[in-house]
Amino acid sequence: MWSAILSPDFFSTILRSTTPILFATLASSIASKSGITNMALEGIMLFSALFGVIFSSLTSSAWMGLIITMVIGGLIGLILAFFVLNLKTDEILAAIAINLTATGGTVLIMVAFSGDRGVSSSIKSISAPEVVIPLVKDIPFLGEVLSGQNILTWIAIIAVILLHLFLYKTPLGLAIRAVGENKDAAESVGISSRKIQYIALVLSGVLASMGGFFLSGGYMNMFTKDMSGGRGFIALAAASMGGNTPVGSLLVSLLFGIAQAFANIMQLTSMIPYEIVLMVPYLATLVGLAIFYYGQKKKKERLSGK
Amino acid sequence: MKKKLLAMLLCAGMVVSLAACGGSGEDGDSSGGGDDVYKAALLLNGTLGDKSFYDSANEGLTALQDELGEDKFTFKVEQMGATSADEAKWEPTLYDYCDDGSYDVIIVGTFQMLDALSKAAADYPDQKFIYFDEQYDFSVSENDNVYNVLYKQNEVSYLVGAAAAMMTTDETLPYVDPSNKVIGFLGGMENSVINDFLVGYIQGAKDIDPEIQVALAYVGNFYDSAAGKDMALTQYQNGADVGFNVAGSAGLGQIEAAAQSQKYAFGVDSDQAALLPEYADYIPTSALKNVGNSLIRAIKADMEEELEFDQTEYLGFAEGGVELLEDDHYSEVVPENIRTKIEELKQQITDGEIEVPTALGDNAMSNDEIQELIDSVKVK
Numbered sequence: 001m002w003s004a005i006l007s008p009d010f011f012s013t014i015l016r017s018t019t020p021i022l023f024a025t026l027a028s029s030i031a032s033k034s035g036i037t038n039m040a041l042e043g044i045m046l047f048s049a050l051f052g053v054i055f056s057s058l059t060s061s062a063w064m065g066l067i068i069t070m071v072i073g074g075l076i077g078l079i080l081a082f083f084v085l086n087l088k089t090d091e092i093l094a095a096i097a098i099n100l101t102a103t104g105g106t107v108l109i110m111v112a113f114s115g116d117r118g119v120s121s122s123i124k125s126i127s128a129p130e131v132v133i134p135l136v137k138d139i140p141f142l143g144e145v146l147s148g149q150n151i152l153t154w155i156a157i158i159a160v161i162l163l164h165l166f167l168y169k170t171p172l173g174l175a176i177r178a179v180g181e182n183k184d185a186a187e188s189v190g191i192s193s194r195k196i197q198y199i200a201l202v203l204s205g206v207l208a209s210m211g212g213f214f215l216s217g218g219y220m221n222m223f224t225k226d227m228s229g230g231r232g233f234i235a236l237a238a239a240s241m242g243g244n245t246p247v248g249s250l251l252v253s254l255l256f257g258i259a260q261a262f263a264n265i266m267q268l269t270s271m272i273p274y275e276i277v278l279m280v281p282y283l284a285t286l287v288g289l290a291i292f293y294y295g296q297k298k299k300k301e302r303l304s305g306k
Numbered sequence: 307m308k309k310k311l312l313a314m315l316l317c318a319g320m321v322v323s324l325a326a327c328g329g330s331g332e333d334g335d336s337s338g339g340g341d342d343v344y345k346a347a348l349l350l351n352g353t354l355g356d357k358s359f360y361d362s363a364n365e366g367l368t369a370l371q372d373e374l375g376e377d378k379f380t381f382k383v384e385q386m387g388a389t390s391a392d393e394a395k396w397e398p399t400l401y402d403y404c405d406d407g408s409y410d411v412i413i414v415g416t417f418q419m420l421d422a423l424s425k426a427a428a429d430y431p432d433q434k435f436i437y438f439d440e441q442y443d444f445s446v447s448e449n450d451n452v453y454n455v456l457y458k459q460n461e462v463s464y465l466v467g468a469a470a471a472m473m474t475t476d477e478t479l480p481y482v483d484p485s486n487k488v489i490g491f492l493g494g495m496e497n498s499v500i501n502d503f504l505v506g507y508i509q510g511a512k513d514i515d516p517e518i519q520v521a522l523a524y525v526g527n528f529y530d531s532a533a534g535k536d537m538a539l540t541q542y543q544n545g546a547d548v549g550f551n552v553a554g555s556a557g558l559g560q561i562e563a564a565a566q567s568q569k570y571a572f573g574v575d576s577d578q579a580a581l582l583p584e585y586a587d588y589i590p591t592s593a594l595k596n597v598g599n600s601l602i603r604a605i606k607a608d609m610e611e612e613l614e615f616d617q618t619e620y621l622g623f624a625e626g627g628v629e630l631l632e633d634d635h636y637s638e639v640v641p642e643n644i645r646t647k648i649e650e651l652k653q654q655i656t657d658g659e660i661e662v663p664t665a666l667g668d669n670a671m672s673n674d675e676i677q678e679l680i681d682s683v684k685v686k
Contacts, residue, residue, distance in 0.1 A: 009543040013536055020532070103389045107353065117355030118555055121582045219532040220562055224555040226389060229530030260533075264540040267523040268685060274496065278526040 004265045008144035013264065015145070016219060018257030019153045020045070023211030024235030025242065025249040026156075026163055027204040032244040033167060034200030035180040035193075036084060039095035041208045042232025043102030044076050048212025050106045053125040053223045054113055062126045066213050073209020074202045081201040085194050099232075107225060120216070120223035127217040128152050150218040152210065159207065163246040176200050208232070234285070241289045252288065259284035344609055346381040347409040351396050351418050352388040358575040359439070359597050363413070366598020370605060379605070382409075397422035404430040411608060413601065415439045417497055427452050434615055436604055438597055440499060441666055442618065450616035453604055456666060457595040458622030459499065460506030461655050463550070464662045465630045465648050466572045466593050467510025470548040471518045472644045473570060473590070479641070481568045481588065482547045488685060490521045490541035490549035492560045494528040501665035501676055503552045503574075508679050509663050510651075520683040521546050525556040534559030542567035544685070550574070550593075564588040570639075579635050591636040599626045620667060623656045 004010060024041050031038035048069045056065025076098065083094040107117055114122045130148050137147035167173040178186040179196045187193055211231070216223040238256060242248025259281040266277045348367060350360045367381045384403070386396050400422050403412050414423055415438040427435055428447035435452045442454040470489040477484045491507055493500045504522070511518040521544065523537040534553055538560035541549060548570040551557030561578060564571035565585045573579060573592030582589070600621050607613040621627020630648070637645065654660040663671055663679070671679070 004540070004544050007543065009539070013540065017532075017536055100391055103391060104387070111355065115355075116357075117353050118357065119558055119581070121584075215532055220535055220559065222558070222562075224529070224531040224558055226529040226555075227531050229527070229533060260536070261540075264523070264537050267537060268521050268540055268544055274524045274526075278524070 004268065005262070008141055010261055010265065011145040012149065013261040014254070014257045015149055015153050016257075017260045018253050019150070019156050020211040020214050020219065020231050021235055021238060021256055022156045022250060022253040023159070023214065024208050024232050025238040025253050026159055026246060027207035027211070028235045028239035029242065029244040029246060029249050030163065030167070030176070030200050030207065031204040032239060033180045034176045034197045035183060036091055036197055036201060037095075037236070038077075038080065038201060038204045038208075039092055039236060040076065040080050040098040040232075041204075041235055042228050042230065043095070043099035044073055044205055044208040045212035045215065045232050046099075046102040046106055046226070046228040047076060048073050048209035049216040049227055050109060050120070050223045051209075052213035052217045053120045053123050054109075056126040056217060057123045060126065062128045062217060065126065065217065066128065066210070069209050069213045070206045073205040073207075073212070075205070076209075077201040077203070077205020078198070080205070081198045084201075085197055102228075103226060106223075110223065110225075118225050123222075125217060125222065127221050128214070150214065152214040152218050155210065156214075157250070159210075160246045160250045163207075167246065172196075172199070211235075234282075237285060237289070241285065241292055243292075252285070255288055256281050256285055343377060344379045344411075344605070345409045346379070346411050346413060346605060347403050348381060348383045348413045349396075349400060349403060349419075350383065350385050351392075351414070351416060353385045354383065356576070357581055359415070359595065361576070362595070362597040363415070363438075363601055364598075366596075366601045367605075369598065370602045379609075393418075397425070400426050401429075404433050407433070410434065411436055411605065413438070415597070417499065423452070434608070436601065438600065439595070444616060444618075450614075453608075453613055453615045454618040455600045455604060455627075456618060456620050457597075457600070457627045458620050458662070458664070459593070459595060459628060460502045460509075460662045460664045460666075461622045462593040462595075462628040462630050463503045463506030464510035464513075464655065464660075465651060466550050467507035467512075468514045468651055469510075469590065469640065469644055469648055470507075470550060470570075470572065471511035471514035472647065473640070474518075474547040475515070476641060476644070479570075481570055483545075486519075486545045486547075487515060487517055488519045488521055488541075488545035488547070490538065490546035490560075491523070492534060492538050492541070492549060492551045492553050492557060493522070493524045494553035494556055495524055495526055498665050498670070500552055503550075505663045505665050505671060505676060505679055507550055508683055512683060513660075514647075518683055519545075519685045520680070521685045522680060525553050525559075528554030528556050530556050531559040531562075535563045538563035538571070539567060542569045548572070548590075558582070561585050561589060577631055577633075586635060587639070590639045591631045591633070594629050594631055596621075596627055596629060618667065623652060 027041055028038055051072050052065050052069045055068040056062050059065055080094055083089040084091045110120055111117055116122055128151050131151050133147045137143045175191050175196050179193045183193045215227055238252040239249055242252040263277050263280040267274055348363055352360050354360055354364055364383055371379050386392055386399050404426050411434045413436045417440040420440055423437055424446045431449040437452055438455045442452050474489050475484045508520055521541040525534045534556035538549055549560050550572040551560040552574050561571045565588045570588055570590055573589050578592045579586040579589040604613055665671055
């Protein structure tokens with residue numbers, strides 16, 4: 001078991017399984033920062049996984065496929081924003097509607113496009129490339145982990161930095177946080193909360209769509225029915241555990257990825273019933289969440305002088 | 307005044323709809339088709355186009371209709387969807403069809419429909435049902451109106467296990483490291499059918515090579531293909547050369563993992579080499595259940611009124627219920643000596659010389675015995 005854990009493959013698995021969760025967690029973070037829970041991440045990821053396959057095939061380019069998918073992801077974010085902000089629909093109900101549409105809609109679109117219902121294997125899609133880093137790849141162990149990862153894994157990590165800078169160093173980022181903290185106070189200084197929340201939800205949709213694209217164009221190389229597998233919901237928990245900050249999102253997603261890779265190794269040696277092993281990632285997240293909020297509570301108590 | 311009127315209208319509406327319900331119930335009881343046409347309803351807790359089970363069932367019924375003609379046999383397929391959002395409509399749909407009462411037989415399958423069927427079979431004693439691919443518990447009601455057909459997946463899985471065990475040490479194969487004796491198994495989740503696959507697979511492999519080790523993993527569902535791929539990659543990275551997936555579309559992850567690691571993965575339930583032509587080099591062949599054949603067999607027997615609706619039948623190689631696909635692709639990938647041995651084993655199973663252990667039915671292994679078998683081939 002230890003030889004399996006200490007192998008470069010183990011660390012590659014961590015990065016690979018972290019990537020889609022990380023994109024979705026960032027997406028959830030930015031929406032929550034603006035004061036809206038984006039529960040439609042699951043549906044956006046599922047749609048994006050399918051559209052990634054379809055458009056990379058139609059344009060014969062992974063990059064064009066990714067860009068079109070991101071536009072569609074942003075559009076779904078826009079639709080959610082329209083329902084929530086203009087039509088005053090409950091944000092959870094609107095999101096459930098999008099998620100349900102995605103499970104049926106992806107199959108419908110796949111049938112219309114290729115005649116398949118379960119798997120998109122007849123669509124010749126193009127996956128995002130893997131990055132071989134010169135010099136680094138020759139370093140023993142580390143090279144095997146870092147080099148050869150999918151480019152979207154690196155984009156996810158860059159997105160953490162960019163999103164951090166955006167939220168904390170730009171006026172628009174400040175406005176998003178202000179609206180999320182107190183809508184009325186933000187309105188009173190002339191910020192249009194509706195406009196800000198529109199922007200946040202569109203960005204959230206774009207980020208989630210990159211996670212969805214990775215599922216079928218990097219992680220796997222085809223679309224399979226319902227392949228988002230609940231990652232959009234895990235991301236909601238992960239984001240709130242990470243305090244809805246980009247860096248927090250990265251740490252929690254990594255924790256989840258590590259637990260996932262660890263669970264895979266545990267299954268291999270099958271010492272513990274698999275039902276328990278499959279709980280490990282969720283259990284780790286839950287325990288982390290409890291520790292985090294306990295720390296928060298202590299901090300609050302200290303600040304209020306009790 | 308307006309409110310009162312509305313209330314009265316609502317009351318009237320309710321009375322009428324109640325009466326309608328009662329009416330349709332009575333219709334249901336006087337069922338049986340009436341005329342000479344034998345009508346079947348196939349209710350799928352999924353959709354057609356799975357290139358597997360459900361398509362097989364549909365093709366079987368279509369073939370039967372072509373053979374007998376529409377004046378003798380017709381059928382209707384209802385696709386209820388497979389997701390958790392669809393689950394809520396499985397039972398009501400089944401009841402709708404029972405209420406209708408015009409179908410000679412209603413066909414449902416898989417373990418997910420067991421609860422709904424058990425209730426419907428008790429509530430509609432005159433409606434006949436065919437239930438495939440999971441054990442029906444006849445003790446839940448006293449009505450003899452369910453014919454239960456199961457497949458000896460353990461038999462076909464035995465052959466896959468034997469082939470995998472031979473392949474993993476075969477030096478002539480391009481994608482095999484003959485130095486170790488590890489093979490993999492990826493299941494969706496633990497249930498009696500998956501266990502039946504598993505015990506057959508392990509026993510087949512052990513009978514070829516007692517020192518074989520089997521890496522075992524469950525995805526936890528039947529749809530997360532990316533998670534399945536990671537688990538299978540872990541198996542391949544830790545010495546497995548050949549794998550077998552029984553995990554629905556999550557199992558497709560194992561096939562991608564095999565292609566990426568340059569290893570082998572056997573397909574299941576449909577011809578996965580044909581389904582995934584890019585990966586065909588890594589898929590020696592697929593293990594199939596012939597749901598279609600079994601339905602033709604059952605309905606023909608029922609037309610002669612010879613089908614017994616209180617029994618469970620297990621269909622194996624002898625009855626055409628299962629098969630290991632032996633096409634040109636299989637001959638290309640799998641060396642001749644292995645194929646010859648597989649043919650021998652199949653004959654021995656058909657003749658009853660080899661009795662494959664099972665996780666289903668009266669001779670089922672207990673959970674402890676299954677665990678013992680799994681432990682005996684644990685990866686070291």
